[in-house]
Amino acid sequence: CVIRCSGTFYDKNGRFLTKQVEYETVWAHGGNCGIDDLDAIAQIDRLDDDFGIDTIEMGATIAVAMEAGVAEFGDAQAAINLVKEVGKGSDIGRILGNGAAVTGKVFGVERVPVVKNQSMPAYDPRTVQGIGVTYATTTMGADHTAGYAVATNLLGIGGTVDPLKPEGQVELSKNLQIATAAIDSTGMCVFIAFAILDQADTFQALLDLINGFAGANLTADDVNALGMKVLKMERKFNAEAGLTNKDDRLPDYFKKEPLPPHNVTFGVTDEELDQVHNY
Template identity: 60%
Template structure:
């Protein structure tokens, strides 16, 4: 970006099996100085599609984005489901690396990438006119200019203000800027490089090379069969009917739904905002049942919803469980229309909904507004969108806002806010929050599957016994899934249906020509995690950072009155025994 040039390089043989998170974390670990400033010239932003992304593999159109996080100060991988990831794979690009920084501070640039003369070709254009504009309108202009077949990656005002809770927006199937690589502030990294857009036009591109088509097809069929059979992922199953917000009532019943800035595990208003309420509310407003849609090409789980206004017009897409919780239970708000407005504002500005919701929760704790004040919460997000002094403080994230207001009850790990599962009520996910290289992150090792949903057999969520090994296994497997290009939600089916798990391996072997086994999946994941861990330690984030905030060890959580009774030695064993 320093001089707006593009260089196409052959991928080294050593990178043959790297893709998705495996690729982003490798390149960041090898090429980014661990102590560099995240928004300075030495950080790099890496995009990589998964091993099977761009093929006909089901639910696999994921894109991983990596860099040094301005929120955690460590390595970061965030991913999203979008046609942009599919198109990058089809264009034969194993990794797109953005480096350097322009001298001009007031300008913004776009990159239009096509397939030309047998290789990717990049054309830079002046995008300054789009700076600080709301993303839905910007996306409409870009699609009007370049056509509806392109895929768009962009940053909103949050990234351009340098907010540590800004994400990178990608288009969904209706060309909305609703698919986010949200966590860790990577939107600010992209904007710091003067980059507003990366637009992909895959016309004429060669597609993904598949080494063994018959093996790939065999694995693909196993995967499809498993996803269509499992109760959570099948058509008109839990996710397709009620979306990820189906978890609101489930976690509330389990006493693990963080409420009013993590002071309780139950929210009285949970039934009013749950996935079932979204389904029933849309039915009432539209006069018909509305099942969910795919976020990206080839997704057969289809868990993305749309919430409609009273008059039947669209309000927002998508109200995910995490967003629903962050603006709902965490802030004491039980009005879906308010939650939808907060979600839509985050889509417009380029904000991570989790970090934004927990930041508002801390502001409520500080008395800036009261818990349950929906109008006040909306006004705070407006402040962030306008870049006011208060908005900039909150845009820096939950931990910074807590420090600014002198609040001790701040739910963060390594600078990143805890998501929608109470670690005192679900001990395994608490261990993941503490030890993952990403800062508090449920997707890094989703032990909710066995602890709450009974996948692989039900485990007692209140017991810490055996949970270090459980978290370690989930973190390793997840690092592979993130590298494969599949959505994490395939885990429900493949962990319960062995043929589905084998299907994932067969697909990868079919594309790469490898002969991986289940043991190789864990080894691959461990290798990724060790690279990330080494980067963080070199950046000054050592084992002492693998701890939850003090209040979870000392304040019993209603209704079970549990504390997080996991020892430091147990937390250290997650990586110590890897």
């Protein structure tokens, strides 16, 4: 891949541990759990891979278990042992293996960062409100890659929208979700979106590549229509599975508990969230 984002990780003694530990993994099993030992985080990452566990989900799950008192925040060995229990299929392992939402229910933890029972990645929706809209309304659950509003909220890519305010976030997330659904359908890496958002000729290059490969004649409007078609199909599936607009919501504590240092809450209303897929 021309992006070349993969690599290898060696511990402090020079021994191979796992693939290069990715950003979300470092956050989920690191800062999210109060763990600052990179070798331990890499070991957990390897265990996650061996057991077929998503690192974001398991990091959030371990943190919820820590919140419940199953282990202490910052205890790297305890986190490693808990992931090993998942691999063993023990009683506690089966609870944790079902994710953060189930773990929270079993242990009575009320503040669990999930949407549609899928754990949130590293960006808090109170201070990056565009990604909060994506978390709430993407068909898959709290998926940052479905509409990466961080690009515009924080990085200034494709324009700027104030991350701390609700204004403009619905339109931002909607457009990004449509574009991402289309790009995902081509098999292209989502990271090409950074270039596409900022360079008109790069988007045209993508169209030329698709058209040349498929013998098609797609325009920008066709790509937009493709993204909307994909999202409508996904939402139809969800509706038939019993999900409603009530599932397109963040947990209440994000709306009620201000997050330092900006001391803001998630300000996009339910009525505004319901407009994301109104196209």
